[in-house]
Amino acid sequence: MLCGPTPLPGLLRIPRMLHGSPHPSPRNGLMGFDDSRSIAPLRLHLADAPLLSPHYKVHSFSEDEGTLRVGMECQVALGACPHCGVKGAKSWGRRDQVIADLPRRGRAVQLTITFKRYRCSSPSCRKTFSQALPAVADHRAMTQRLCRWVCEQALDRTYVSIAAEARIDEKTVRSVFADHLAKMQQQVRTLAAPCLAIVPITALNGERYVILNTTHGMLIDVLEHRQEVGLTQTLKTLKGSEKVGSVSIGFDPIALAALQATLPQAIPFIDPREVQGVLMQGLLKARAVVRSAMTPYSCRKMSGDVELLEASEWSLTDDQRLRLEGWFQQSPALRKAYDFKRAVMALYEPARRCAEPHLAVKAIEVAWSTLGPDMAHHFSAFQRLWAQWGRYIANAFGPIEGLRFAWDVATVCELQQIVERSGRGNSIQAVRAKMLFPPSVPVFSMSVPGVSLTRLRRPLSLK
Template identity: 30%
Template sequence: MTNILNWHDYKVLQVVELEHDYQVHAEVTEPPTRCPNCNNSEIVGFGRRDEVIMDTPVHGKRTGIILNRRRYRCQSCRKTFLEPVPHKDNKRQMTHRLIQYIERESLRRTFSGVAEDVGVDEKTVRNIFNDYCERMEKTLKFEMPQWLGIDEIQIIKPHCVITNIEQQTIVDMLDNRNKTTVTRYLSKRTDRDQVRYVAMDMWRPYRQAVETVLPDATVIIDKFHVIRIANESLERARKAIRIALTPQQRRGLMRARFLLLKRRHELSDAQYMRFSGWTLNYPEIGQAYELKESFFEIWDCQTRHRAQKAYYAWLRQITPEMKVHFDALIKAMGNWHDDIFAYFDHPITNAYTESLNNLIRVVNRVGRGYSFEALRAKILFTEGFQKIKKPRYQRQRIAEGAIGRIPFYGVAETGSATNYGVDLSTLVQEIQAGRL
């Protein structure tokens, strides 16, 4: 009979093909010769029992090995034992290759789909995948950066993304963005003292976690988050002005949103003429736009002192009518004043993380909705994605007595490889090539 298992240490007795399954009746070809407890060779048979060991699917059908497993008793120590089963996982009633199959398939399919495919419980598939992730995390040591980025991505719910801003890599992805989760992650990192600067958005639990675990690190609010609030303030003003207009006047303001969000120097001549007509007819739009532009100009300042001076001058420009629209921006600047203006002392930004979030959304769409665990593992652990700095080599002199009497010079490694995390440019290439 053909050995459907393709293992020489199994003897296939019978193969039963059902509608959805293969039942492979088999036995081990090489029985034990010694007791595993005392190593005595005097062992005798002591019965048999059937065991079901799940294997990888064959011809699109689930495969179960029904093994007629023998039991033995040692004549010396009188202990009983079962014959060892090759290729079987120690923790589960399945083969090693099925474990590897589940790990591989779980990266691109749902746990329930894989479970139905191989004939095991969904919880078992999830546990195998979690073990795989834990093993990969122990194998891959991502360097904790000096410039740490903390942001979030919305995939059904917000998830925290940890990045290396200087190297433009992903360090980790967390299940949520709660203070407890972020604090726990930072606390577990033994190399967390390397972090000197942390760029983040205005999410208070991030700052609380950093203050708790990294008290010496400088928190810097990403300027693009602040600028985004300014744009949102302008948009609120535009909508409020538009509500009071007639339908004919509203048609005259078509596509105003996209034009108003542009900087003044980005406007073409035609766009500037159109903009001038709006501000002439609706002065409030011009006031809101000027407030947005003058706020943006604060970020062109070269020092913290000048930036703060420009901000206070900007505050004095706000009229009571405009304050209602820009109130959220004013409150944010007051609540996060020191962290926002820390940018001018240490001009680092989390813009890379924002572009990274867009990439992760693309990966999630391509995968038609990965589970978070699968998405995280696919991004962090796929071979070839990591940005690794190889150890240096230096010329090393070997003593004369080691090889005759002639001095010998060789090359030796110094230090160890450094893994900075998952490289953004590599992710871009894989997505564009359709391989992710």
């Protein structure tokens, strides 16, 4: 028999369990826990039981398999019948319901609530109903404070870890957080802007859409999937969508179809970065052919040529222009490919912008005619896209109100880094809520222009 101080009245002396059943101690040979672990017995007092609200009276408190179990009785006064509104009812027995509560002391908490059942005394009703349970979530076997805790924890933790700590099902965690997001979405409305951008990214092991307010440099939304249905729904929920005048898209038929279905007045145009990427593919193909005919020494002299070939002409220094001129003297074919890429991208520069899109189209066609057949096959991808998307490429050269190109706001790589940093290991729903919504549900409806990209960029610049 173990010796020890006699527990005070009202105290429950319960051993703390760690790894399986008790085993003989090598020191004293008694049935108990190993003394080398220095584990003291856990003392539980009724005064330590978590209180739910003044409407409940706690009558038991114990620990069972790492879970704190609290027995309590609901003491809410009888009100009117919820079916007919008649006051007065007869007792119709009692019932117990197990409710999950906020974890405490690193243990899950389960509340066994005893409540009364009543039967309406009205002859025309005679229906039964239960006693009201304050502080218990509607349609869920959990307390309201546990629901709030789950929503807060889901922003930084995985659903699995939250479910394991609270001893609830992972599907319940997902459902509670989804209801929270739906409520938040109803109260926080995003404002539209004169110019938007729909950018496809690959982040958190999936393909997403990012919607930007390029007029003010704001992040509007991060879509869970790259699907037309979700994109159409998001564009429809924008407040003041009739004010949208132009939208930047890539060579993406899904984004174009969603845009035409929801914002028919908006002018779609191709993101200049997408055009530059296609032109660089052709230029690099021409570069590879030129370098294959050069000696290893000449190739080493052209180190760093990709960065200079990709850079805008106005951003080059005098020394860099001299280096490019030296390479072009040795390889006239490379000059042809570079001049075509430069002629197209120069049309996007503010100082050289055309007053009408058809003038820009004519300039591109002239540049293509001077390219020559020996270099034209390297730019076959651009030729194919020009035949299909030429009108939308040309839309970027027109007088679009509030136009700010995507390269002035954020690159695709930067957007992917922002999303990844906001919640690696978390679900995309939690990442979206963490980036877009305030920490808690506002008590009133609010409209916001989005989230500042400058603030989202800041942690990346500190690395």
